[in-house]
Amino acid sequence: MSKIKVKAALRSVNPCAEEVFSRAYDADGTLRETRLLSREEDYSGGSFHRTSADNGRTWSEWVTDFNDEESGRRGKIPGSEEGDELLGGGAPTLYDPASGWTLGVGSTFYYLRGHDVGYYDYWDKGDDNIRTHAYLYIRRPDGREEARLIALEEGGADYDPANPRSPAFIDKNRAMAADLMRLPDGDLAFHLFPTVRLACKMAGTDVNAVFPSCPDLHSALVVARLHWDPEKGDYDMTFSNAIMLSDLQSSRCVMEPQSRILPDGRWLIVFRGSNTQSEAWRTRTDPTTPGFKWYVLSQDGGRTFCPPMPWHFDTREVVYSSASTSSFYRHPGNGKLYWIGNIMDDPGTIHGNNPRWPLVIGEVNEQYACLIKDSLTVIDTLREDERTTELSNANLCYNPETGRLEIRLTKINMTKVKDGKPYDPGKWYSEAWEYELSFDDEA
Numbered sequence: 001m002s003k004i005k006v007k008a009a010l011r012s013v014n015p016c017a018e019e020v021f022s023r024a025y026d027a028d029g030t031l032r033e034t035r036l037l038s039r040e041e042d043y044s045g046g047s048f049h050r051t052s053a054d055n056g057r058t059w060s061e062w063v064t065d066f067n068d069e070e071s072g073r074r075g076k077i078p079g080s081e082e083g084d085e086l087l088g089g090g091a092p093t094l095y096d097p098a099s100g101w102t103l104g105v106g107s108t109f110y111y112l113r114g115h116d117v118g119y120y121d122y123w124d125k126g127d128d129n130i131r132t133h134a135y136l137y138i139r140r141p142d143g144r145e146e147a148r149l150i151a152l153e154e155g156g157a158d159y160d161p162a163n164p165r166s167p168a169f170i171d172k173n174r175a176m177a178a179d180l181m182r183l184p185d186g187d188l189a190f191h192l193f194p195t196v197r198l199a200c201k202m203a204g205t206d207v208n209a210v211f212p213s214c215p216d217l218h219s220a221l222v223v224a225r226l227h228w229d230p231e232k233g234d235y236d237m238t239f240s241n242a243i244m245l246s247d248l249q250s251s252r253c254v255m256e257p258q259s260r261i262l263p264d265g266r267w268l269i270v271f272r273g274s275n276t277q278s279e280a281w282r283t284r285t286d287p288t289t290p291g292f293k294w295y296v297l298s299q300d301g302g303r304t305f306c307p308p309m310p311w312h313f314d315t316r317e318v319v320y321s322s323a324s325t326s327s328f329y330r331h332p333g334n335g336k337l338y339w340i341g342n343i344m345d346d347p348g349t350i351h352g353n354n355p356r357w358p359l360v361i362g363e364v365n366e367q368y369a370c371l372i373k374d375s376l377t378v379i380d381t382l383r384e385d386e387r388t389t390e391l392s393n394a395n396l397c398y399n400p401e402t403g404r405l406e407i408r409l410t411k412i413n414m415t416k417v418k419d420g421k422p423y424d425p426g427k428w429y430s431e432a433w434e435y436e437l438s439f440d441d442e443a
Contacts, residue, residue: 002334002441004377006360011408011432018430020410022395029054039428043115045069055401076114077164079212083114084164088132090147092139094180096188099235104137105190107176108159110169121409126280128216131157131170134177134192136226141211150177150195150224150237152202174198184261188226189302191240193219196253199242211247212441214281218253220244221271223302241304243269243296250294251283254308256325260337262365267298268369270311270339274323276352291350293321293341297369313373314365320347324356324392333403334441337364339371340379340407342392357381357392359409361437377437379407387415387422407435 001303012019016040030051037046047065052058066074075085103424110131111118118129149158156172163169176193183189199205199220207215223240245253250273257271268339275289292310326341340361344350349361358381363372378393394409415422416434 002336002363002375002439005438005440006377006379007350007436007438008380009434009436011434014428014430014432015426017430018410018412018428019432020393020395021408021432021434023397023408025397025400034060035062035102039120041117042119045073054073055399062423067293068322073116075111078161080164082112082368083117085109085111085114085116086159087111087115088165090135090137092137092145094182094188096182096228098186100141102139103180103226104178105180106135106137107178108133108135110159110164112165112170122217123278124280126167126217126278127212130217132174132176132193133169134175136177149173150175150192152198174216177224179257179259181259184265184300185226185301188235190224190226191257191259192222193225193254194222194242196244199244202239203242204315205242210244211253213247213251213283217281218251219255221254221257221258221269223267223298224306225302239301240298240302243305243308245273245294245308247284249285249289249308250274251281251285251289252323254294255323258326258328258339259302260328262328262337262366262369265301266369267302267305268295268364269297269305270295270326270328272321272323272325274352275350276323290318290347291320291322291344291352293319293326295369311371313371314368315373317373319371320344320350322350324357324390327394327396329361329396329398329405331405331439332398332400333439336439337366338362339364340394340396343376356390356392359394379437381431385417387417389414402436403438405437405439407437409433409435 020036023033032051036044036049037045045068048062050060050062075087077084079289088108090104092102093104095102112129121127122129136148138146149227152173157168159169174195178191180190196211196215196218197207221243225238226235229236252274255272259268259269273294275285275291277283277285294308295311296305296308298305321342324342329338342356343360359379360376363375365372389411390413394407399406
């Protein structure tokens with residue numbers, strides 16, 4: 001069993017904003033760092049980036065991608081009396097030699113009455129204010145680019161600036177797309193998130209038998225596959241069966257899946273549900289509903305998946321976890337697959353998204369697609385001066401020069417301890433932390 005050593009360092013403290021740093025290498029090896037600033041839930045008001053050609057020894061100046069404080073609130077629909085906003089998007093990122101095209105997937109988010117008003121009424125009142133649409137972004141060899149709406153039902157239409165609230169747009173093809181990947185057979189695939197109502201329609205299932213509470217507010221999961229047809233000069237798109245949880249199992253259906261193809265060709269997807277209870281959403285979860293990480297397997301290359309099950313350890317114990325995101329990571333040094341996320345020893349502490357500590361890393365048994373309990377290593381947990389915090393939404397970056405995994409995350413929603421007494425440092429107080437993980441059994 002590999003032993004993992006963790007080195008942690010506090011990078012910065014921001015008393016009035018959630019300040020998030022992430023790093024990734026471009027195709028040419030250039031290191032790019034992004035800095036996001038947020039003072040509103042699930043909304044970044046500023047984005048900045050810089051680059052390094054020498055693996056972080058020296059950096060370019062920060063470049064502003066957008067900054068609401070300087071240019072005004074982005075995404076506002078011109079002339080919208082209700083304050084509607086259109087955010088999101090994407091770009092071609094992955095070159096496919098089968099077609100010669102560069103492709104990407106992404107989503108747009110149309111907020112009725114704006115993110116600053118409609119988004120909060122979605123949470124507090126159960127208003128159906130978030131209308132998402134999935135796109136395939138294409139760059140052809142001649143440089144022509146296209147943002148192609150992924151059409152999942154008849155009667156839909158793309159966004160029309162002259163008629164932003166057209167029912168053919170906001171009421172149809174409601175889905176999100178993410179995580180474009182190349183498959184071993186040369187096809188491409190990505191995660192597609194239709195609303196639960198649309199997923200049931202695609203599956204020919206009665207939505208009232210699966211998720212009667214709020215099927216327009218939450219999403220299921222479908223794996224979309226792209227296969228290049230040279231005669232047609234375009235891609236054929238096919239879909240897996242819909243992966244769904246009943247609203248008796250998860251009040252928010254399926255969220256933030258992490259997919260990996262195992263050595264024998266099986267697909268493993270681990271994702272979060274939620275046991276939160278909301279009167280506004282008419283949820284059917286109750287105080288006894290447990291919080292799990294869920295998983296599914298596919299034996300046929302991601303075309304069909306088994307029903308979702310609670311993920312488990314090699315000891316057959318269940319992985320209890322709050323509704324927080326997680327990550328898979330295959331270490332180049334030893335070839336092993338790891339999972340990083342929040343695990344709770346006491347399932348009675350879990351309610352919805354909380355708690356989000358400790359943050360752990362553990363090795364995956366790829367034969368049985370489970371987590372090896374004895375391999376768990378704590379990356380971070382509550383410190384002496386903390387009563388609550390969030391250790392989630394981590395950015396992973398493998399440093400090829402040091403051979404180590406770098407993790408960046410920002411602690412938010414904290415209660416700290418001062419002079420032996422708890423105190424709240426402020427809603428938007430945040431701490432950006434960096435962790436360096438080394439593995440002792442590298443080849």
